[in-house]
Amino acid sequence: MTVRDVVIIGSGPAGLTAALYNARADLDVLCVAGYEAGGQLMLTTDVENYPGFPKGIQGPELMQKFRDQAKRFGTEFIDRDCTGVDFSKRPFTIQVEDEEILTRSVIIASGASARWLELDEEEDYRGHGISTCATCDGAFFRDAEVLVVGGGDSAMEEALFLTKFADKVTIVHRRDEFRASQIMQDRALEHPKIDVLWNTEVIEYLGGPPLEGARMIEHPDGKPKQTIPRKHWGKADEHGGRVFDVETDGVFIAIGHDPNTAYLSGELELDGKGYLKVNNRTRTSVEGVFAAGDVHDKHYRQAVTAAGLGCMAAMDAEHWLSHQEG
Ligand code: NAP
Numbered sequence: 001m002t003v004r005d006v007v008i009i010g011s012g013p014a015g016l017t018a019a020l021y022n023a024r025a026d027l028d029v030l031c032v033a034g035y036e037a038g039g040q041l042m043l044t045t046d047v048e049n050y051p052g053f054p055k056g057i058q059g060p061e062l063m064q065k066f067r068d069q070a071k072r073f074g075t076e077f078i079d080r081d082c083t084g085v086d087f088s089k090r091p092f093t094i095q096v097e098d099e100e101i102l103t104r105s106v107i108i109a110s111g112a113s114a115r116w117l118e119l120d121e122e123e124d125y126r127g128h129g130i131s132t133c134a135t136c137d138g139a140f141f142r143d144a145e146v147l148v149v150g151g152g153d154s155a156m157e158e159a160l161f162l163t164k165f166a167d168k169v170t171i172v173h174r175r176d177e178f179r180a181s182q183i184m185q186d187r188a189l190e191h192p193k194i195d196v197l198w199n200t201e202v203i204e205y206l207g208g209p210p211l212e213g214a215r216m217i218e219h220p221d222g223k224p225k226q227t228i229p230r231k232h233w234g235k236a237d238e239h240g241g242r243v244f245d246v247e248t249d250g251v252f253i254a255i256g257h258d259p260n261t262a263y264l265s266g267e268l269e270l271d272g273k274g275y276l277k278v279n280n281r282t283r284t285s286v287e288g289v290f291a292a293g294d295v296h297d298k299h300y301r302q303a304v305t306a307a308g309l310g311c312m313a314a315m316d317a318e319h320w321l322s323h324q325e326g
Contacts, residue, residue: 002028003091003102004030004104005105006018006103006104006105006106006317007031007092007094007103007106008029008032009082009094009106009107009108010032010033010034010039010109010110010111011039011077011109012040012041012109012306013039013041013066013293013303013304014294014310015031015033015107015110015293016031016066016067016069016307016310017066017307017308017311018317019075019310021310021318022075022314022317029070029074031077031078032078032080032082032094033077033079033080034080034081035081038059038060038064038067039063039111040112040113041062041303042060047303050062050304080097081096081097082094082263083097083263084265085106085265087267087289088267091103092289104321105289106288106289106290107289107290107292107310107313107314108264108268108276108284108292109292109306110260110261110295111293111295112259112260112294113260114256114257115253115256115258116132117202117253119202119203119204119205120204121209122205125205125210128210129205129248129251130205130251132254134148134158134162134252135161138166141162141165141166141249142166143165143167144166144249144250145169145170145249146166146169146170147171147172147248147250147251148162148170148251148254149252149255150173150254151175151177151178151180152179152255152256153184154255154256155171155178155180155255156185156188157184157254159171159188159191159194159252160188160191160194162252163191163194166193168193170195170197170246170248171194171197172197172201173196173198197218199220202216203243211249211250212247212248213246213248214246214248215244215245216243218241218243219241220239257298257301258273258274259274259275259298261276261295264276268284268291269284269285276291281316283316288317288320290313290320291313292306293306293310294306296309
């Protein structure tokens with residue numbers, strides 16, 4: 001059975017840059033790209049901050065260019081999801097559904113995915129009034145009234161971006177203070193089109209799909225101990241809260257991201273939030289397994305930083321391979 005030099009799991013900027021570097025170094029590279037190949041940039045429209053494109057570029061087009069460049073030097077692709085790994089012995093085993101792939105080294109670049117509120121029928125409303133990406137979908141909400149859920153930098157950024165299109169943007173935050181950096185809070189709070197509903201959560205989508213409104217719960221105050229737990233939302237008034245409905249054209253959910261590490265099922269060390277732990281540059285807790293991009297970087301989360309980390313992981317993997325026997 002063929003043993004690859006490097007298997008790269010993920011095909012966003014980190015994975016495809018790693019593929020480019022390793023393939024160009026004449027290694028035998030297979031990229032397990034996933035069913036949603038291309039990563040989060042496939043969900044964006046204009047990318048204006050990727051260097052080298054002074055007029056900007058569409059996210060999917062940029063990812064196609066990354067992929068073409070990696071392919072030009074011999075990277076092979078499988079557009080299916082990695083379903084499991086075995087790093088307990090070498091060569092390592094990568095499971096892609098019922099197919100087993102053997103490899104001498106691995107680069108994990110499986111990225112992160114936006115969190116959803118996990119309310120009833122949420123999936124049915126996706127793309128029909130509910131979104132996790134203002135840059136992708138904001139333009140559909142021209143002259144509209146929208147809600148943005150969350151209190152971190154992402155929520156502020158999404159709300160500010162949406163003011164380009166919408167008439168009114170209401171940030172819905174479950175506590176009475178934001179988590180976002182002061183400068184982002186100030187920008188949002190000072191914007192004439194932005195309002196805030198404090199101590200409030202969306203508990204139900206109404207009227208569709210497509211969405212026509214949202215049911216909300218207002219907690220008695222922002223202190224966590226007085227936040228009404230989900231199982232008591234139906235009896236909010238008994239807990240000092242209030243349930244009310246608002247009409248809205250869209251709800252943008254900006255409550256953070258979760259790293260895509262579930263398929264690793266305990267084979268590598270993760271931090272408390274599920275991100276891969278890396279030590280000494282891009283090395284994970286297993287020798288010969290490296291990591292790049294949003295799967296371990298929860299701070300910068302930019303296409304250009306992910307690409308840089310992909311380059312670093314590829315160089316680290318190549319260096320490590322060159323010191324192995326066989
Ligand atoms: P975050 O900082 O973790 O904030 C998530 C927000 O969503 C919090 O306010 C949280 O409420 C709320 N939330 C979480 N789960 C919720 C739920 N189920 N229902 C309602 N609300 C919920 O995530 P982020 O804003 O995506 O930022 C992630 C990192 O990227 C941060 O380090 C941030 O600084 C960085 N970032 C930077 C920029 C920038 O500088 N331009 C832009 C975007 C992101 P609580 O506050 O009550 O926990």
